[in-house]
Amino acid sequence: MTERLIRTSYVDPTVNPPEPRQGDTGLHESRQDQEGYFGPLHRMHGSALHGWGVAAGLQVSATIGRPGLRVLPGVALDVRGRLLPLAVGGHVKPDEDTLIPVTETGVPLQTAVASGEYHLTIGWAETFDFTGVGSGVFNTETTPTLRLRQVNAPDDGEEVILAWVEIGADGVVVNTSADQRRTTGLSTDRITLLGSFDSFDAEPGTAVTVFDQQAAELRAFNTGGVILEASRVDITARSASSFLIVNPVARRMGVNTTVPGATLDVDGTTVLRGGVGIGTRNPQATLDVLGSTVLQRPPGPDPTVPQSTLDVRGFAQVRGFLGIGSASMPTTSLDVNGGAFIRGRVGVGRGGPRALVHAVDQGGFEAEDGEGKLTTSNIPLLAEARTDGQTAIGALNSNGRPAFALSIDEDGGTNNARGVPAFWDKYDGNWHLAFGIKNGNLAVGHRNPGARLHVVGGPTVNDVAVQVETQQAVGIWTFSEGGGIPLIIGGKPNAAWISGNVDVRGTLTKTDLRFKIDHPLDPAGRYLSHSGVESDEMKNVYDGEVVLDDRGAAEITLPDWFEALNERFRYQLTPIGAPAPNLYVASELSGNAFAVAGGEPGLKVCWQVTGVRHDAYALANPLVVETAKEAAEHGTYLHPEPHGAPAERALRWMPPLARQADQPPGT
Known part of the structure; x- marks a missing residue:
């Protein structure tokens, strides 16, 4: 704030040389000196050189849970440079019409306001003393205001905030804080930093105060430089926690930690662009340690609980060997x-791991010695069990219980005996073999496969060896182009149980054809079975009924595809209700129709027509009634037992596989 300065000149510059003026000073001159010079000079001095805030004293005290505040004597400076003295013997104005004397114990202030958050402020005011007017004395006293104002009022320095106060019901003080209280002051040879202190969040019944005292002092050093005396130094960014803390009393400095635990305590990544020497003043590397380095487990209340011995939170590079937990010299980069x-996360062979453990290498087993044992490899992850049949890789569930194991069995210790990987699943308290791999074949439920995929079901009738489910796609697709048999199904008494429709796109060869249904007379208690009609030709049978007209004749019309499908027709007519010795086929099939005649008018006739297929597929695949067995089939039977031959003579019979008894993996 800048003001114009005008004062009375007590030297007459109109004469030469200038002379002091004679006579008494007039009232208007004294008023000009006071209002135009000394007042503005005093205000500019305060505002320009000191700023605004609490200069000294003005401690605020209260008791949590009780009404009322107390402000001790002191002085503040507002934004206009006006002094706001709270002096013993003087007065303050809590409102426009009240004056309260200031004593050595300060000034009490009532808190009978609505509950909420307030700022206790001191502001500039003057009061004229009318008691001396009769004696010709006209005095005006500076009587600062003390009031509780809403916290949302602007903090512009017109009023100086002394404390933040939370008022509860019945005017009791709930909490106090030095929030937004600021101090001002300046010494000629040093800078004294005053701090505002409070007892925020105190318990009910606790006496609390809001006050200022010296927090630090910055002064010039007699040989140059400055000295900062403080019990603690914090360096922070705006609206951020402390970044650098120096504790001269404990001789400790912390970076990114509020409680340094050592002479230098750094929480976070540290970049040292030069050399760091431990035990040497001339480091030859980024970190040069002269002498032994011992990392000990920190003491803890429970020695069984893991404690950090080496905690690297940033980046660390070890150019030689590093041994941890061993008194002997390390044999690898990390021992x-x-x-x-x-x-x-740990990255092996790469940076930026994408999982807790992320290993990357070229892949592949590289070299073996004369006994077939691995010497070098580029395998990202390699597991080895020292005992045959023991678990090489295991997995736990989320509760820490064993759930999965991989073991390598049947390792004969030779080049050709590489072992059989067996995968185990644990349930019902026991280990059960899930599947194994041997000689390139996969065995499910056992470890001795006789095919590329060999599945053995469980021991009970409710165990299903293979279950395939699909909504719309194909469940199982078997196909062979080299003359092989894509699917062989065998079993006793049933080889297959099919529920639903079956579409055969080719020749269906069978030993017997029959249907089996629930018996119409006793569907819940019996079955009814029929055998299918057999023929040495690809024959179709059609029948129906017709009533003869008044001429004793009838024409029977068949579907339009009838003659395209069939040829070599055979006819049979049966009269119903009376003999018809003259009944005959009047005209054979032509145009998908034939005619009968020779009966009595109104006679009912049952007819039957058979035909032999001559469609394109039937002509390309004619039925061969008799064929000789191939050389490899001579001496075998489709059904050897009815012919008195042993079961081993069955065609394409395969001996049962000798299955090895499965054992659970070792622990």
Whole structure:
């Protein structure tokens, strides 16, 4: 704030040389000196050189849970540079019509306001003393205002905030804070930093105060530089937590930690662009340690609980060998004797791992020695069990219980005996073999496959070996182009149970054809079975009924595809209700129709027509009634037992596979 300065000149510059003016000073001159010079000079001095805030004292005290505040004597400076003294013997104005004297214990202030958050402020005001007017004395006293105002009022320095106060029901003080209280002050040879202190969130019944005291002092050093004296130094960004903390009393400095636990305590990644020497003043590398380095487990209340011995939260590079947990010299880049606890992701062979463990290598087994044992490889992940049949890889469920195991069995210790991988599943308290791989074949439910996929079901009638389910797609597709048999099904007493429609796109060869239904007279208790009609030709049978007209004749019309499908027709006529010795086929099939005649008018006749297929597929695949068995089939039977031959003479019979008894994996 800048003001114009005008004062009375007590030297007459109109004479030469200038002379002091004679006579008494007039009232208007004294008024001009006070209002045009000394007042503005005083205000500009305060506002320009000191700023605004609490200069000294003005401590605010209260008791949590009780009404009322108390402000001790002191002085503040507002934004216009006006001093706001709360002096013993003086007065303050809590409102426009009230004056309260200031004592050595300060000024009490009532808190009979609506509950909420307030700022206790001190502002500039003057009061004229009418008591001296009769004696010709005209005095005006500076009587600052003290009031509780809403916290949303602008903090522009017209009023200086002394404390933040939360008022509850019945005017009791709930909480206090030094929020937005600011101080001002300046010493000629040093800078004194005053801090505002409070007892925020105190318990009910606790006496609390809001006050200022010296927090630090910055002064010039006699040989140059500055000295900062403080019990603690915090360096922070705006609206952020402390970044750098220096504790001269404990001789500790913390970076990104509020409680440094050592001379230098850094929480986070540290980049040292030069060399760091431990035990040497002339480091030859980024980190040069002269002497042994021992990392010990920190003491803890429970020695069984893992404690961090080496905690690297940023990046670390070890150019030689690093041994952890072993008194002997390390034999690899990282030699760990004991457990290792890694909190983040680990990348092996790559940076930026995408999982807790992410291993990358070229892949492939590289070299074996004369005994067939691996010497080098580029396998990202390699597991080995030292004992044959023991678990090489295991998995736990989310509750820490064993659920899955991979073992390598039947390792004969030779080049050709590489072992059989067996995968185990644990349920009902026991390990059960899920599947194994042997000689390129997959065995499900056992470990000795006789085919590329060999599935063995469970021991009970409710165990299903293979279950295939699909909504719209194909469940199983078997196909062979080289003359093989895509599907062989065998079993006793049933080989297959098919529920639904079956579409055969080719020749269906069978030993017997029959149907089996629930018996119409006793569907819940019996079955009814019929055999199908057999023929040495690809024959179709059609029948029906017709009533003769008044001429004793009738024409029977068949579907329009009839003659395209059939040839070599045979006819049979049967009269119903009376003999018809003259009944005959008047005209054979032509145009998909034939005619009968020779009967009595109104006679009912049953007719039957057979035909032999001559469609394109039937002509291309004619039925061969008798064929000789191929050389490999001589001496075999489709059904050997009815012919008195042993079961081993059955065509395409395969001996049962000798299955090895399965054992659970070792622990």
